[in-house]
Amino acid sequence: MSTKNMNKFDNSLKIDPLVAKALNLELLRQQNSIELIASENFVSPSVLAVQGSVLTNKYAEGLPSKRYYGGCEYVDMVEKVAIDRLKELFNAPHANVQPHSGASANLAVYYAMLEPGDNILGMALDQGGHLTHGSKVNVSGHWFNSHFYGVNPHTGLIDYEQVLQKAKEVKPKIIIAGASNYPRFIDFEKFRHIANEVNAYLMADIAHIAGLVIAKLHPSPFPYAHFVTSTTHKTLRGPRGGVVMCQEEFAAKIDKAVFPGLQGGPLMHVIAAKAQAFYEASQPKFIEYQKQIVLNSQFLAKALIKNGFNIVSGGTDNHLMTIDLRNTTVTGKVASEALESVNITVNKNAVPNDPQKPFVTSGIRIGTPAVTTRGMMEDEMQIIANLIKDKLNNLNDETIHNKILAKVKELTTSFPIYENIYEYNQMISKY
Numbered sequence: 001m002s003t004k005n006m007n008k009f010d011n012s013l014k015i016d017p018l019v020a021k022a023l024n025l026e027l028l029r030q031q032n033s034i035e036l037i038a039s040e041n042f043v044s045p046s047v048l049a050v051q052g053s054v055l056t057n058k059y060a061e062g063l064p065s066k067r068y069y070g071g072c073e074y075v076d077m078v079e080k081v082a083i084d085r086l087k088e089l090f091n092a093p094h095a096n097v098q099p100h101s102g103a104s105a106n107l108a109v110y111y112a113m114l115e116p117g118d119n120i121l122g123m124a125l126d127q128g129g130h131l132t133h134g135s136k137v138n139v140s141g142h143w144f145n146s147h148f149y150g151v152n153p154h155t156g157l158i159d160y161e162q163v164l165q166k167a168k169e170v171k172p173k174i175i176i177a178g179a180s181n182y183p184r185f186i187d188f189e190k191f192r193h194i195a196n197e198v199n200a201y202l203m204a205d206i207a208h209i210a211g212l213v214i215a216k217l218h219p220s221p222f223p224y225a226h227f228v229t230s231t232t233h234k235t236l237r238g239p240r241g242g243v244v245m246c247q248e249e250f251a252a253k254i255d256k257a258v259f260p261g262l263q264g265g266p267l268m269h270v271i272a273a274k275a276q277a278f279y280e281a282s283q284p285k286f287i288e289y290q291k292q293i294v295l296n297s298q299f300l301a302k303a304l305i306k307n308g309f310n311i312v313s314g315g316t317d318n319h320l321m322t323i324d325l326r327n328t329t330v331t332g333k334v335a336s337e338a339l340e341s342v343n344i345t346v347n348k349n350a351v352p353n354d355p356q357k358p359f360v361t362s363g364i365r366i367g368t369p370a371v372t373t374r375g376m377m378e379d380e381m382q383i384i385a386n387l388i389k390d391k392l393n394n395l396n397d398e399t400i401h402n403k404i405l406a407k408v409k410e411l412t413t414s415f416p417i418y419e420n421i422y423e424y425n426q427m428i429s430k431y
């Protein structure tokens with residue numbers, strides 16, 4: 001009888017050629033594009049390695065030391081490390097690192113604290129808010145009576161007076177402070193005063209600004225917020241995922257809402273990669289990285305203004321900005337497609353009081369976390385501002401188009417994402 005286990009992996013299969021092709025092409029796309037999507041970043045090789053680990057094999061429903069499965073001693077170790085590091089980074093009384101995404105983290109807070117039909121108050125999607133803050137097309141707007149605040153149309157700044165008036169009017173059970181497209185500081189202390197006035201809970205969604213909060217470049221939501229949610233993959237530069245933190249008194253409710261309320265088995269390989277990212281975020285180099293994100297963002301905003309563009313709110317305090325294209329001949333859709341054709345990736349975005357439909361928009365959102373990870377600095381921001389101007393002012397000029405493509409290639413080649421990217425790439429392509 002053969003001693004070989006015929007059920008073991010067939011190593012001759014290697015990686016499915018169709019999968020390998022897609023990975024290979026995506027790696028090249030990332031390497032060869034200037035990534036300006038404000039919510040994207042590149043994780044470290046260590047985060048990549050940890051996420052691609054044997055921890056994906058393990059079921060671990062429950063929490064460290066309180067699992068429904070055996071064999072959890074080592075995943076317990078890694079989840080405890082992730083929780084402790086996260087609490088320390090944000091000075092959070094309690095943390096749960098299991099949400100699969102920012103949307104799941106937000107839903108966990110709602111599930112823990114609200115009943116269907118309760119009133120909630122968040123920033124309107126077309127003013128810079130997020131789908132999960134009460135949009136009708138999201139469960140947050142379907143199950144709850146969602147109400148919205150926005151920005152002052154002239155200044156582009158959150159109108160705190162309007163937030164207070166709205167809060168008094170609708171008496172929300174929870175107020176959501178947070179945005180996916182807001183270039184200025186969010187005043188969490190002011191939000192808490194408003195929440196106190198109407199006896200509401202305050203939830204801060206810091207998905208975009210988490211890295212800046214860690215580096216103390218943006219005011220912290222603690223101690224003001226009752227709940228703080230975040231993704232782990234934007235300025236925080238970790239794996240794609242979510243976390244929820246809260247004041248101690250809500251710990252049990254939040255943990256129960258995540259599991260068994262909304263999720264089953266946690267993704268332990270992702271939790272390990274979160275722990276690795278939190279470790280990286282606790283190092284002095286991370287603070288320097290965050291400072292450069294903001295310097296790059298502010299420099300790029302000024303350079304774009306000099307190049308004739310209008311920037312919502314006139315500049316930025318953080319990692320992103322929105323070009324208001326209403327003084328140009330292009331819409332957000334046309335601009336984002338034109339830039340994509342020269343390997344500059346942005347996303348179309350509504351500007352305050354946008355006359356265009358959401359699928360067209362009058363703006364593009366631009367962020368600097370990913371280009372800063374590649375090592376680009378102010379000189380490169382100047383080049384990028386010029387490339388954006390050249391493309392948007394000369395949509396159909398083929399000579400200029402080719403010149404921009406060549407410049408983008410030169411820039412991306414000078415700033416590789418991963419030092420060994422070509423080795424990695426060859427490893428995949430040989431399958």
Ligand code: DSN
Binds near residue numbers: 038039130180181
């Ligand atoms: N997709 C994220 C962003 O781009 O801001 C939000 O979910």
